[in-house]
Amino acid sequence: MSAVAEREPASPRPRPRKRESALRKTMKEGLWDNNPIFRQVLGICSALAVTNLVLNTAVMCLALTWTTALSCLTVSLLRDWTPHRIRMMVQTLIIAFYVILVDLALKAYWPEMSRSLGPYVGLIITNCIIMGRCEAFARSNSPGMSFLDGLFSGLGYSFVLLMVAVLRELLGMGSILGVPVPYFSTAWDKWIIMVMPPGAFFTLACLIWIFRSIRSGEEEKSA
Amino acid sequence: MSLTVELWQMLVVFFSAIFTGNILLTTFLGMCPFLAVSRQVKASVGLGFAVVFVMTCTSLLNWLAYRYVLVPLELEFFRFILFIIIIATFVQFVEMVLERYSPVLYQNLGIFLPLITVNCAILGASLFTVIREYTFLVTVGYGFGSGAGWMLAIVAMAGIRQKMAVERVPAGLQGPGITLIIAGLMALGFIGFTGVLQGG
Amino acid sequence: MREKPWFPVLYMFVITAFFSSILIGLSRFTRERVEVNQQLAVEKAVLEALPIELPPEASSLELHQTFLERIKDPSPASGGAYVLIAGDKVVAYAVPLEGKGYWDTIKGFIGIDSDMGTVTGISFYEQSETPGLGAEIAQPPFRSQFVGKRMAQGNRPLGFLPVGSVLGESEVHAITGATQTSTRVERIINEDLLSWRSGVLSRGDSAL
Numbered sequence: 001m002s003a004v005a006e007r008e009p010a011s012p013r014p015r016p017r018k019r020e021s022a023l024r025k026t027m028k029e030g031l032w033d034n035n036p037i038f039r040q041v042l043g044i045c046s047a048l049a050v051t052n053l054v055l056n057t058a059v060m061c062l063a064l065t066w067t068t069a070l071s072c073l074t075v076s077l078l079r080d081w082t083p084h085r086i087r088m089m090v091q092t093l094i095i096a097f098y099v100i101l102v103d104l105a106l107k108a109y110w111p112e113m114s115r116s117l118g119p120y121v122g123l124i125i126t127n128c129i130i131m132g133r134c135e136a137f138a139r140s141n142s143p144g145m146s147f148l149d150g151l152f153s154g155l156g157y158s159f160v161l162l163m164v165a166v167l168r169e170l171l172g173m174g175s176i177l178g179v180p181v182p183y184f185s186t187a188w189d190k191w192i193i194m195v196m197p198p199g200a201f202f203t204l205a206c207l208i209w210i211f212r213s214i215r216s217g218e219e220e221k222s223a
Numbered sequence: 224m225s226l227t228v229e230l231w232q233m234l235v236v237f238f239s240a241i242f243t244g245n246i247l248l249t250t251f252l253g254m255c256p257f258l259a260v261s262r263q264v265k266a267s268v269g270l271g272f273a274v275v276f277v278m279t280c281t282s283l284l285n286w287l288a289y290r291y292v293l294v295p296l297e298l299e300f301f302r303f304i305l306f307i308i309i310i311a312t313f314v315q316f317v318e319m320v321l322e323r324y325s326p327v328l329y330q331n332l333g334i335f336l337p338l339i340t341v342n343c344a345i346l347g348a349s350l351f352t353v354i355r356e357y358t359f360l361v362t363v364g365y366g367f368g369s370g371a372g373w374m375l376a377i378v379a380m381a382g383i384r385q386k387m388a389v390e391r392v393p394a395g396l397q398g399p400g401i402t403l404i405i406a407g408l409m410a411l412g413f414i415g416f417t418g419v420l421q422g423g
Numbered sequence: 424m425r426e427k428p429w430f431p432v433l434y435m436f437v438i439t440a441f442f443s444s445i446l447i448g449l450s451r452f453t454r455e456r457v458e459v460n461q462q463l464a465v466e467k468a469v470l471e472a473l474p475i476e477l478p479p480e481a482s483s484l485e486l487h488q489t490f491l492e493r494i495k496d497p498s499p500a501s502g503g504a505y506v507l508i509a510g511d512k513v514v515a516y517a518v519p520l521e522g523k524g525y526w527d528t529i530k531g532f533i534g535i536d537s538d539m540g541t542v543t544g545i546s547f548y549e550q551s552e553t554p555g556l557g558a559e560i561a562q563p564p565f566r567s568q569f570v571g572k573r574m575a576q577g578n579r580p581l582g583f584l585p586v587g588s589v590l591g592e593s594e595v596h597a598i599t600g601a602t603q604t605s606t607r608v609e610r611i612i613n614e615d616l617l618s619w620r621s622g623v624l625s626r627g628d629s630a631l
């Protein structure tokens with residue numbers, strides 16, 4: 001994550017550097033420092049259930065990232081007009097709009113996936129992350145930055161969920177994205193528990209443990 | 224479907240919503256307040272009751288709204304927005320009534336009500352009744368059962384966490400980490416109930 | 424204008440109207456497609472349960488054409504099953520299967536030859552069982568077991584046995600680790616086959 005940010009060329013002129021480091025900061029925040037799941041343990045409900053298959057998780061994450069990025073963009077575009085009192089209702093409406101678009105598209109063009117994901121696509125609307133980003137950032141920042149902030153928060157969330165999904169599908173079914181993986185689909189004695197709900201809980205708990213240990217190690221070093 | 228068959232199915236769905244298809248431990252809904260509030264038994268019981276009440280009532284209201292408003296108008300896709308509006312309005316209404324007529328109850332339960340509006344389990348339960356095409360009576364059983372199941376999970380979790388408060392948990396696992404592991408163990412335990420109910 | 428007390432109401436109204444109309448438009452646009460998809464799924468399942476040669480990469484259109492040409496719709500005479508015809512003769516029936524699986528409704532078809540006993544195939548077009556476990560019922564390894572099996576007389580036309588057991592001509596292997604799904608599918612198949620068999624037999628042999 002920080003590797004991606006560092007690939008951007010350092011600029012000698014002051015103004016572009018300030019703009020550029022705002023971008024880097026946003027990216028790093030969304031993906032790592034303030035990673036929605038690890039740091040804030042937010043919004044896991046609507047997606048843990050589909051993490052038994054990498055494909056379903058990927059579609060879910062795409063839907064969520066799309067919704068977060070575009071909702072933040074729209075909220076930001078309307079921020080000068082939206083009366084303060086009703087801003088939460090307006091935000092909910094905007095988020096619901098983008099989610100319904102995804103739901104309609106899936107039902108029409110990929111019905112099996114729509115059925116596999118069940119109610120979880122709709123539950124993206126109540127996902128605390130999106131509302132959180134709209135409130136915390138999009139309300140008071142430019143459309144461009146808001147879009148990016150939403151995008152990277154969504155990607156940070158996706159990165160964690162995909163890790164859970166890869167572990168679950170690999171250890172539980174010996175495949176990734178439905179493609180059998182050499183050792184895991186043959187000699188490996190599949191961990192059926194990974195296919196069932198407890199597997200999701202345990203995997204996520206371990207990932208949080210690892211992440212937080214790394215984080216506190218980083219914090220100790222810089223302190 | 225005859226009435227007796229429906230009543231029987233309602234009972235089956237009620238029990239399966241608590242044990243075999245627990246809304247929190249099998250469909251992962253309602254995790255945020257679950258992780259946050261389950262530190263103490265008292266708070267969990269309070270929140271649990273509030274959830275049972277709201278979930279039962281809103282699944283019914285949403286069922287009616289879906290069947291008699293959205294379907295005739297061919298606006299099924301609108302259910303996400305309508306359900307959220309109904310839930311938020313209902314919770315608001317209950318809060319006002321409590322505040323006016325029962326200050327005691329308001330003191331105990333009222334603070335949880337805003338938390339409930341963002342509890343995805345409430346919306347999720349309504350969405351499930353639509354997907355599974357439940358009839359009215361079965362929805363009653365499902366709404367009440369899901370709420371009761373959620374409450375069971377959170378109270379059990381709080382009991383365990385309170386007992387564990389004196390244990391040494393590794394730093395990285397404190398808080399959400401260990402809670403998720405306990406939840407996983409509970410989910411594992413609940414799987415033992417599978418097969419107890421035929422047709423559920 | 425923004426400070427006027429009615430502005431929030433107006434704003435909410437305009438925003439809702441704007442977004443809702445887009446959604447209503449798109450919903451209308453996709454509605455027909457959704458219905459077509461559902462119909463095609465049913466047709467495909469019917470064809471897969473019957474002894475028809477289907478090219479592996481057949482397009483939806485080709486499947487639909489085949490369906491229109493070779494399949495007769497369900498009627499009371501066929502006991503509610505789709506009928507595969509060749510000219511005037513009945514070749515096989517596709518008996519609809521429907522019932523509650525472990526998670527949700529399971530729907531499919533089981534094909535029975537015109538001799539009213541031999542199974543020609545089985546297919547599922549709707550199921551939400553656990554991937555890797557119950558959902559394996561929709562995969563070829565499980566489904567291919569059924570081809571050539573014979574319906575037993577009596578109350579259990581087809582039986583499910585654990586993997587490793589020796590199978591008779593009316594038995595198939597259940598799915599290891601998916602006991603719930605296996606039990607329910609077995610029940611659905613047997614109930615629907617029994618009611619179909621008695622429905623057809625009560626009308627005599629010429630089911631057309």
